[in-house]
Amino acid sequence: MKAPIYSFLKEAGRVVNSGQSRTLALTGNIHDLFGVGDEDREDYVPLVDYLAAHWNLSGIVLAVYELNGPIRFNSPEDQKKMRDAWLQWRSGYDGQELTIRQLTAWGQTAKELNRIVDTYDDSLRQALNNPTLALELMRQMCLCSRSRIGGRPLLAERLIILVEGADMILPEAPITSLNDVDRQRIGICHDWFSDPGFVNGEDTVLLLAESRSQLHHRISNLPQLLEVEIPAPDLESRKHFISWFNRTQTGDRKIRLWSSQHALAAFTAGLSLHALMQLLKGALHENKTLTQELVIDKVKEYIQSQLGEDVVEFKKPQHALKNIVGFSGLKSFLRTELIPRLNAEGEEALSGAAIAGPIGSGKTYIFEAVATELNTIVLVIKNIRSQWFGQTDVLFERLRRVLIALSKALIFMDEADTQLGGVGADAHPTERRLTGRIQAMMSDPILRGRIAWLLLTARIHLLSPDLRRPGRAGDLIIPVLDPEGEDIDEFLHWVVAPVREKKLAAKQLEALKKATANRSAAGYASLRSELKAKAKAKGGEGRLDFPEILAIIADHVPPAIAKTRRYQTLQALINCTRRSLLPPAVRNNDEIREQWEQELRRLESQGIS
Secondary structure, eight states: OOOOOOHHHHHHHHHHHHTSOSEEEEEESTTSEEEESOSSSOEEEEHHHHHHHHTOOTTEEEEEEOTTSOEEESSHHHHHHHHHHHHHHHHSOOHHHHHHHHHHOOHHHHHHHHHHHHHHHHHHHHGGGOHHHHHHHHHHHHHHHTOEETTEESOOSEEEEEETTHHHHSBOSOGGGSOHHHHHHHHHHHHHHHOHHHHTSSOEEEEEOSOGGGBOHHHHTOTTEEEEEEOOOOHHHHHHHHHHHHHHOOTTOOOOBSSOHHHHHHHTTTOOHHHHHHHHHHHHHHTOOBOHHHHHHHHHHHHHHHHOTTTEEEOOOOOOGGGOOSOHHHHHHIIIIIHHHHHOOGGGSOOEEEEEOOTTSOHHHHHHHHHHHHTSEEEEEOOOOOSSTTHHHHHHHHHHHHHHHOSSEEEEETTHHHHSOOOSTTSOHHHHHHHHHHHHHHTOTTTTTTEEEEEEESOGGGSOTTTTSTTTGGGOEEEOOOOOTHHHHHHHHHHHGGGOSSOOOHHHHHHHHHHTTTOOHHHHHHHHHHHHHHHHHHOTTSOOOHHHHHHHHHHOOOOSOHHHHHHHHHHHHHHOOOGGGSOGGGTTOTTHHHHHHHHHHHHHHTTOO
């Protein structure tokens, strides 16, 4: 089986060969393994070695600079070609002539020739621990390679330079916070990449960094810098790696699976090949069968390690829709409309939905049950912002790479109005970029049918209008409202069930309705908890008489948030995108919307928002 040819290599080769840009940033999955060789001598190597293997061609001199290593060349022949060209550029003599001149010259001339030779060799040695000197030396190599003597280029081959760890050499930070050395490196690269001779020449510099936003903005914002992203391993790449790994094991040491290698490749979506190798080696060492549960746990562990536990959380709710009290109409809609569309693929799939409703209405609990019904990976976005300069963009790019690699996932974002800012002129630039990128990802055709977004908020009006448009969350905005009609009866029976043996009589039910008027789902849950606590404190069988229940409920005074909840309810009603989800009494009343808007304005005039 031949090693895969990755699409990013073709794209980078096209840019280099066409001369479209002479400065290229390779970003994304740069720290992973990549397959090289054929079936007889196949191996997986780091990115730099992979590029060196594929660009070990006649007509190319490849130089590699690693942050804690020397400037090295693909071969001794390439190193000699560069050295001869550089010395000729400095002295005016080719290698043979320079040697003769050194042997025959004397006095000041001999010293000058020796100094030229020593300067190059010393610079290569000193570059080992001096990134600033290394950058300047490589810039001079490019100047040298495009110089001509007698109409002939000093370096006949094209020079390609790989700079590993470019984000550490040229870190993104306010220019005032950088030290003099950092500023000098940025100045060198800015002059280098902006030089018309370099831009129009044949040489190319490739900067390796996980994210373009990690590079200093004076470099990353250069129009001549193009970016090629290396994606996370896709299904075919993972299948090939698993097959290669199994073939390289000796004797009876083969990976044991609960199913096929194809199934393992499918369930490891989101893993890098490094992480996949860890998983396989661990199973071999412990001589155990890789189960579906072990693989899923490894995927969760890896994704959380990449994004951070404070950014994303895997959720596996334990309750389903059958455990939801009340909300009969909404549950029917979720079963027949929402869940089938979230499970669908292709154009009929739903890219996302917004869930609106007042605080305490039960939004999170209900849609956690939806996640259970879907039986898919549920990623809860907790906080994608970072306190560190430029890190928010990096976190988002990591999240995007993970989502593109996953075959099916649900993104759960509670309190979405606080997590997603606006895109207006008054919003912080980072907020605008973050919200804009999430908006673009929600409507990305590549992710449609694979990734669905659920945005939960009590303040639907604070979500960006761009998020609420069709094609994104605006495809479906679902109101979650306080119980009405028979749903109230179901809630009341549920509230008293733990402390009563008998079902409520009709008169008792009416009395409880009056005592609990205008309660939310959270309010009913609070009463149920209070009744259970009082019954336990009473002792005995943990039962309460009906007068005792009424007395406990009468002692409960709802918090003074009624106007705020009314405002949020009206916003949920106005933004709802399905008539069938509105209360039956107003479902077909087109004039009611104007009344809601007038009531909203009155509440806003009282400072409610």
